[in-house]
Amino acid sequence: MRRTAALIAGGGPAGAATALLLAHGGAMPVLIERQTEPHDVVCGGFLAAGAIAMLARIGINVFALGAHPIGCTRIIAGRRRAEAELPFAAAGLSRNRLDACLLQEAIDKGAAVERGVAIRRVDPAARCLDLADGGRIGG
Ligand SMILES: Cc1cc2nc3c(=O)[nH]c(=O)nc-3n(C[C@H](O)[C@H](O)[C@H](O)COP(=O)(O)OP(=O)(O)OC[C@H]3O[C@@H](n4cnc5c(N)ncnc54)[C@H](O)[C@@H]3O)c2cc1C
Incomplete structure (x- = not known):
């Protein structure tokens, strides 16, 4: 199983902002996001x-x-x-744009963003994620 210092499930505003802050603090987090690219979401913006x-x-x-x-x-x-x-x-801003910029900022600060990777199960006790591709990653 792969291990990382800080593991984040999902690259919406919450996950991306967390990744940005952790990366800014030098934690080098890994963020797992199932969508392969920036996408529209049902949100008023x-x-x-x-x-x-x-x-x-x-x-x-x-x-x-x-x-x-x-x-x-x-x-x-x-x-x-x-x-x-x-x-x-x-203000009004599309989520597609906001989410993409937050994630890019997190990457620029040193976060690793793994796109196109779906999480199948969260195991809080073991502090790890089971991925749809059979992989397992722990924080
Ligand atoms: C109809 C509607 C309109 C809204 N309008 C507004 C608004 O105008 N203004 C406002 O402030 N809020 C609005 N909201 C609320 C806003 O959308 C949420 O508060 C916000 O999206 C929460 O962000 P989040 O990062 O927690 O989750 P999300 O935005 O849901 O992000 C979760 C991320 O995790 C990823 N993910 C999910 N499952 C998996 C998995 N199994 N494996 C890997 N990745 C996964 C998703 O692809 C997504 O990128 C609206 C909500 C709805 C439903």
């Missing part, structure tokens, strides 16, 4: 102020990635519409 600030803290400027500022909300039902200013600054 809405970034609230807290998410924008959190991403900024880990070095990701969402506006530099092409995020569009969002300042108001609009509800439309037939011919009726209602609008209101948002009480905070927000």
Whole structure:
């Protein structure tokens, strides 16, 4: 069984941000992601102020990635519409773009990202993952 200092299952925002932070701290994590390339996910791509600030803290400027500022909300039902200013600054950015950039940043900081590798089972007691290709990797 392969062993690594830090093992991350999944390359969504949570996994990619964790990989980025660990790599930044010198932990050289390995991240396992089943998709072979950046992909669209079912998500509105809405970034609230807290998410924008959190991403900024880990070095990701969402506006530099092409995020569009969002300042108001609009509800439309037939011919009726209602609008209101948002009480905070927000932004819209596709998850495809955000996830790809987070993962690339993690790689640039030293994380190893293994794409196209599906996890079949998580074994928390042994701190390892069983992979669909029959492999086993432990953290
Ligand atoms: C309809 C909808 C709209 C949403 N809109 C918004 C929004 O506008 N703004 C917002 O902030 N949040 C939104 N969310 C919530 C947001 O999508 C989640 O909070 C976010 O995706 C969670 O990130 P994550 O990294 O934990 O998981 P995920 O984004 O689910 O990432 C998990 C990753 O793990 C990989 N993976 C899964 N299984 C395996 C496996 N067996 N082996 C290997 N890899 C695997 C996947 O391919 C994926 O890349 C929305 C959610 C839904 C359902």
